[in-house]
Amino acid sequence: MNNYLANIHNFGSPVKRVNETYRHGMSLREKFDPGVCGIIPIKQLCIRKPVKYEYNYSKTVFRIPSNKRSNFWPAFCLIRIDVPLHKMKTRYGILIILLISLTGLSAQQAPRKIRNQAFTAGEKLEFRVFYDAMLTGKVTAGYASLEVKDEIKTINNRPVYHVVGEGRSRKAFDWFFKVRDRFESFFDTEAFIPYLFIRRTKEGGYVKDDDVRFDHKREYASSRTALKKIPAHVQDIISAFYYARTLDFTDAKIGQNFPVPFFLDDSVYVSVIQYHGIEVVKTSLGKFRCMKFKPMVATGNVFSNPYPMTLWITDDDNRIPILGESAVVVGSVKMELTGFSMLANPLEAKIN
Helix, strand or coil, rough: HHHEECCCCCEEEEEEEEEECCCCCEEEECCCCCCCCCCCCEEEEEEECCCCEEEECCCCCCCCCCCCCCHHHHHHEEECCCHHHHCCCHHHHHHHHHHHHHHHHHHCCCCCCEEECCCCCEEEEEEEEEEEEECCEEEEEEEEEEEECCEEECCCEEEEEEEEEEEEHHHHHHHCCCCCEEEEEEEECCCCEEEEEEEEEECCCEEEEEEEEEEEECCECCCCCEEEEEECCCEHHHHHHHHHCCCCCCCCCCCEEEEEEEHHHHHHHEEEEEEEEEEEECCCCCEEEEEEEEEEECCCCCCCCCCCEEEEEECCCCCCCEEEEECCCEEEEEEEEEEEEEECCCCCCCCC
């Protein structure tokens, strides 16, 4: 009977050698669900006479990611096959596959669920970007928009929002500094984690195109130029904004920080949103009761202060940005909400 013990507790690393004691040839064809308990899908398992097998990334029979290995240890320590393999019926193979799959499902952590009442599919926000100084007044430099597309899409068998952010300079400013930016994010409607981020950036002489795919189970992100390890629940720059709108600021204290990790340019950053209380803001749309925030940015050639920006977000269930401001040498650059549609809730923050 010992000849039919499958010692598979060594599985799990990209390269391992194990002794197998199978006497008879067997071919077991089964298509695994790629989403089941983190197991890499395979189409065929072929076992021949007793031999030392080398398992690598592309030929692994059951490869369990290292971060899941401890959860699977009880199921994979030992599997006993009580009949010779050449006589093993299909039902035994199915039984083993079900045992592995069900154990994995019970051990795998379910995706988080974020409570979202701030926005819904179809919402669109439009902004004007302008330079504001005492000598020049308000000079419009460009326009921006954020739109949650109507259709809920599916990626990895999960429902996702498709959000498009666009920014462009006015034609009158194109000769000076032409901007044509487009960002797209596809992120989970419940877990609020991105699966795909598309970037098309043209700013003056700077051009940057990128496509980033996020694998949150294996915790890596792949761009056009790199494969990088990522922490749990990392965001892209678009999904980060929508995730921040779901945060609960009911009991927030002035100066309190809310960290948001995000992935950009093949690197992981941890930004901090700092709460600064409640203020009334007046714009071309009227007066609004707003929560005031200062988001942290990386210091360097552009910003010497880690909190150079101020954002005013409506103090209601919508959490939409009314005004953004960043100081420059003379005056300031501002982004003001000029239009909106398909809000999820009444705009109760509007005073008049």
